[in-house]
Amino acid sequence: MDLFEYQGKQYFARYGIPVSPGGVADTADEAVAEADRAGYPVVVKAQVQVGGRGKAGGIKLAGDAAEVRRHAEAILGMDIKGHVVRRLWIEHASDIAREYYASFTLDRSAKLHLGMVSSRGGVDIEQVAAEEPDAIARHHIDPVEGLTAEAAASLVGRAGLDKEAREGAIELLVKLYRCFVEGDAELVEVNPMILTPDGRVHALDAKVTLDESAAFRHPEWAELTNFQDLDDRERLAREKGLNYIGLSGTVGIIANGAGLAMSTLDVVNQVGGSAANFLDVGGGANADVMANALEVINTDDNVRSILVNIFGGITRVDEVAKGIVEALGRVKLRAPIAMRLDGTNVAEGRALLADHQSDRLISLPTMLEAARKAVELAGGAGGTR
Ligand code: GDP
Ligand code: MN
Numbered sequence: 001m002d003l004f005e006y007q008g009k010q011y012f013a014r015y016g017i018p019v020s021p022g023g024v025a026d027t028a029d030e031a032v033a034e035a036d037r038a039g040y041p042v043v044v045k046a047q048v049q050v051g052g053r054g055k056a057g058g059i060k061l062a063g064d065a066a067e068v069r070r071h072a073e074a075i076l077g078m079d080i081k082g083h084v085v086r087r088l089w090i091e092h093a094s095d096i097a098r099e100y101y102a103s104f105t106l107d108r109s110a111k112l113h114l115g116m117v118s119s120r121g122g123v124d125i126e127q128v129a130a131e132e133p134d135a136i137a138r139h140h141i142d143p144v145e146g147l148t149a150e151a152a153a154s155l156v157g158r159a160g161l162d163k164e165a166r167e168g169a170i171e172l173l174v175k176l177y178r179c180f181v182e183g184d185a186e187l188v189e190v191n192p193m194i195l196t197p198d199g200r201v202h203a204l205d206a207k208v209t210l211d212e213s214a215a216f217r218h219p220e221w222a223e224l225t226n227f228q229d230l231d232d233r234e235r236l237a238r239e240k241g242l243n244y245i246g247l248s249g250t251v252g253i254i255a256n257g258a259g260l261a262m263s264t265l266d267v268v269n270q271v272g273g274s275a276a277n278f279l280d281v282g283g284g285a286n287a288d289v290m291a292n293a294l295e296v297i298n299t300d301d302n303v304r305s306i307l308v309n310i311f312g313g314i315t316r317v318d319e320v321a322k323g324i325v326e327a328l329g330r331v332k333l334r335a336p337i338a339m340r341l342d343g344t345n346v347a348e349g350r351a352l353l354a355d356h357q358s359d360r361l362i363s364l365p366t367m368l369e370a371a372r373k374a375v376e377l378a379g380g381a382g383g384t385r
Pocket of ligand 1: 043050051052053054055059092093094095096099122123191192204205206
């Protein structure tokens with residue numbers, strides 16, 4: 001799970017990593033109130049989960065309330081690489097002497113944590129890595145030993161950070177590593193980590209990805225997910241515990257297993273249609289899960305047909321069929337269903353559905369035929385919003 005910058009900074013702050021004081025704002029009025037609180041000058045920062053906000057015009061300095069209002073109005077609603085800005089972070093502006101880069105992540109091939117530090121901060125680090133790989137100092141960390149102050153000092157030294165910044169950078173790195181490990185993150189990145197003219201080192205930006213497998217020991221993460229900018233369909237799917245991703249086509253998809261769900265999307269594309277979503281009901285999907293899946297798809301205004309593609313292994317086709325029948329009773333489906341059911345207990349499943357077959361519920365023997373039918377029901381090829 002990726003955090004927004006402001007959430008990342010709040011996370012950092014818990015581990016004593018220095019960040020600038022600030023607050024979130026969803027309107028220009030709130031932005032001015034937060035700026036008054038943080039003290040001028042301030043930075044008005046678009047909260048979207050994509051890098052390069054500065055270059056896109058999503059980060060602006062403001063010297064007074066009028067300027068904050070002007071920037072806030074311009075940035076709210078702005079589209080940054082397909083992400084619409086709905087929230088701002090307003091913080092007291094920092095004076096910058098130098099911009100550096102620091103991160104910790106997991107190096108899967110080395111099976112070790114990897115720390116990276118560079119004196120080329122504030123710019124696209126991928127570009128630095130490609131053009132000047134030596135400008136990034138790397139250090140693999142033994143997870144049992146942790147990051148020692150000596151190792152942090154070596155990183156900072158090899159990265160060539162300015163002398164005035166070294167002590168502060170070492171301190172920040174040790175805290176950042178604790179945040180990474182104890183905070184169960186997959187990535188913590190500070191770009192830029194700055195040196196101020198008066199010799200302090202702090203985090204001017206924050207990118208944090210949390211390891212969702214560790215969510216069970218972080219009840220406090222529940223509130224983080226509420227802030228994610230999911231659309232209504234995705235929010236309902238999350239409430240129902242479904243593995244769903246909203247797309248922009250017209251054929252609603254339900255399949256079991258991520259692989260089959262992806263193949264189903266491909267086949268729909270192949271026969272000239274477009275998927276409205278990805279939805280994997282998982283192995284062992286029961287009637288309730290199926291009914292929930294249909295309910296979520298039913299909230300999507302763009303859906304013109306529904307393609308159910310189930311291959312029963314652990315999943316039993318009769319359970320799936322029960323779910324479809326249950327959903328037919330629970331919600332008035334907005335679109336007809338084309339389905340391909342096969343595998344475990346397929347005969348029982350088909351028998352259960354026999355009474356319900358109509359031009360709104362059509363069973364086909366193969367995935368390809370069912371996909372063709374679904375696309376035809378959706379109004380043929382080329383239907384997107
Ligand atoms: P990104 O473009 O999405 O990575 O957003 P950042 O938060 O990293 O900000 C981009 C750039 O804006 C930074 O590299 C800085 O040069 C500038 N910037 C951000 N905050 C401040 C600030 O408090 N003071 C000054 N002077 N510049 C800032
Ligand atoms: Mn940045």
